[in-house]
Amino acid sequence: MIVLLTLALLATGVAGTVVALTADPQRQAVTLSVYGLLLGTVFVLAAAPDVALSQLTVGTALVPLLVLLTVRTVRRRSGGSR
Amino acid sequence: MSRRARLVLFGLGAVGLAVLWVVATGGLPPVGTDVHPYRDAAVAAAAAHATANVVASINFDQRAVDTLGEETILLASVVAVTTLLRPADDERVEPPDPPPAVLPATRVAGWALLPVTLLVGADVVLHGHLTPGGGFQGGVVLATALHLLYLAGSFPALQWVRPTRWAPLVEPAGSGLFVVTGLVGLAAGAGFAANILPTGVLGAPLSSGTVLVLNVVAGIGVGASIVTLLGQFLRQEVVIGPEAAS
Amino acid sequence: MTLTAVAWTVAGWLVVVGALGIVRSRNLVQTVVALSVAQSGTYVLLIAAGFQRGATVPILGAGGAGSTPVVDPLVQALVLTDIVVSATVTALLLALTVQIAKRHGTVDPDELRALRG
Numbered sequence: 001m002i003v004l005l006t007l008a009l010l011a012t013g014v015a016g017t018v019v020a021l022t023a024d025p026q027r028q029a030v031t032l033s034v035y036g037l038l039l040g041t042v043f044v045l046a047a048a049p050d051v052a053l054s055q056l057t058v059g060t061a062l063v064p065l066l067v068l069l070t071v072r073t074v075r076r077r078s079g080g081s082r
Numbered sequence: 083m084s085r086r087a088r089l090v091l092f093g094l095g096a097v098g099l100a101v102l103w104v105v106a107t108g109g110l111p112p113v114g115t116d117v118h119p120y121r122d123a124a125v126a127a128a129a130a131h132a133t134a135n136v137v138a139s140i141n142f143d144q145r146a147v148d149t150l151g152e153e154t155i156l157l158a159s160v161v162a163v164t165t166l167l168r169p170a171d172d173e174r175v176e177p178p179d180p181p182p183a184v185l186p187a188t189r190v191a192g193w194a195l196l197p198v199t200l201l202v203g204a205d206v207v208l209h210g211h212l213t214p215g216g217g218f219q220g221g222v223v224l225a226t227a228l229h230l231l232y233l234a235g236s237f238p239a240l241q242w243v244r245p246t247r248w249a250p251l252v253e254p255a256g257s258g259l260f261v262v263t264g265l266v267g268l269a270a271g272a273g274f275a276a277n278i279l280p281t282g283v284l285g286a287p288l289s290s291g292t293v294l295v296l297n298v299v300a301g302i303g304v305g306a307s308i309v310t311l312l313g314q315f316l317r318q319e320v321v322i323g324p325e326a327a328s
Numbered sequence: 329m330t331l332t333a334v335a336w337t338v339a340g341w342l343v344v345v346g347a348l349g350i351v352r353s354r355n356l357v358q359t360v361v362a363l364s365v366a367q368s369g370t371y372v373l374l375i376a377a378g379f380q381r382g383a384t385v386p387i388l389g390a391g392g393a394g395s396t397p398v399v400d401p402l403v404q405a406l407v408l409t410d411i412v413v414s415a416t417v418t419a420l421l422l423a424l425t426v427q428i429a430k431r432h433g434t435v436d437p438d439e440l441r442a443l444r445g
Binding site: 002005006009010012013016017019020021022023025028029032035039042043046047048049050051054055058059062063066067070071073074077 | 331334335337338341342345346348349352354355357358360361362364365366368369371372375376378379381383384385386387398399404405407408411412415418419422425426429430433435
Binding site: 002049050051052053054057058061062065066069070072073 | 114135137138206214215216218219222223226308311312315316318319
């Protein structure tokens with residue numbers, strides 16, 4: 001359990017680095033989703049199922065979806081006027 | 083400021099933060115210790131009000147006023163997003179394009195999963211005082227359930243089913259009912275958002291007093307605000323276009 | 329490496345790397361996502377602070393409190409509500425980004441020199 005939690009924490013740190021330093025926002029939506037999943041795993045292993053449920057619904061589904069929709073709208077807008 | 087100067091400045095700040103961080107966390111008790119005074123107090127208080135899920139007890143009973151504050155942040159964000167994303171004068175609302183061809187399997191899966199997901203969301207809200215879950219998580223599940231229809235390629239059906247028109251009215255209603263529940267406690271002389279209902283037996287479906295009520299109220303509020311938010315962004319992408327200039 | 333060292337380091341690292349993402353970003357959408365990464369560092373910090381070895385989830389069995397130790401539910405309540413509320417604040421920032429794209433035709437922070445009406 002402790003070993004798993006430690007490994008999940010390390011994986012979360014790596015995934016967070018990838019998300020923050022990905023330049024293309026469209027790819028970022030995907031990596032953010034994976035990051036949310038890993039963060040949810042950390043919460044499950046740390047005996048926090050309430051938080052994991054919250055993180056999985058919001059961090060893995062909702063926020064990446066909002067990011068993707070924004071990327072598409074922004075691309076249409078800034079591509080059209082330049 | 084040039085990018086290089088900005089990065090150098092950031093590096094200095096990061097090094098300073100790292101030093102402070104090591105000093106600060108060095109003084110903390112190790113992770114996994116068994117000394118948790120807040121835990122002991124919160125568990126005793128939750129057991130006293132027959133709320134099996136201690137986290138729900140904290141959110142909706144012990145610090146319900148703070149949760150009301152969070153509901154208010156939610157409400158403010160939704161109002162701001164709705165204001166920012168309304169169609170501007172130089173934009174027009176187009177009828178949505180016919181939905182792109184979706185695999186029949188995807189469509190069937192979308193429609194079949196809709197009732198299942200709605201049931202799961204309602205279950206998460208209604209059993210929030212017993213099992214992991216509650217108004218915040220269940221509200222998000224309920225709101226995303228409706229958007230399975232978009233996945234199923236049916237934006238018109240989504241516009242019909244999704245309560246876009248009344249969702250913006252339901253969100254403040256959720257927050258308002260939260261305040262009303264709190265005021266009832268005040269009127270009963272027990273203080274704002276005090277748990278005045280009979281709390282029942284620990285673990286029973288109808289237990290925990292106002293925690294169950296506030297869970298449902300928060301579920302309505304959160305669900306409606308997520309529906310509104312997603313609706314605004316979807317509309318921005320699907321039906322609002324710049325005027326003839328494009 | 330002990331759990332303590334890993335937990336505190338990862339929490340701090342997420343905040344710093346999120347800030348680095350903000351500083352380096354060439355696109356306001358990326359800025360918003362990096363901010364949410366920085367924010368999640370605080371979740372790791374709080375959840376780690378409430379963790380206890382061998383303790384179970386903070387849900388009381390029919391026997392009531394006291395039989396087995398549970399992890400600290402207070403930090404979980406803090407993190408839980410913040411995750412949902414931060415998502416709506418992220419949505420607000422993304423809506424601002426959409427508006428900037430409409431008004432200025434770009435979302436590169438370096439190209440947004442002056443505020444225009």
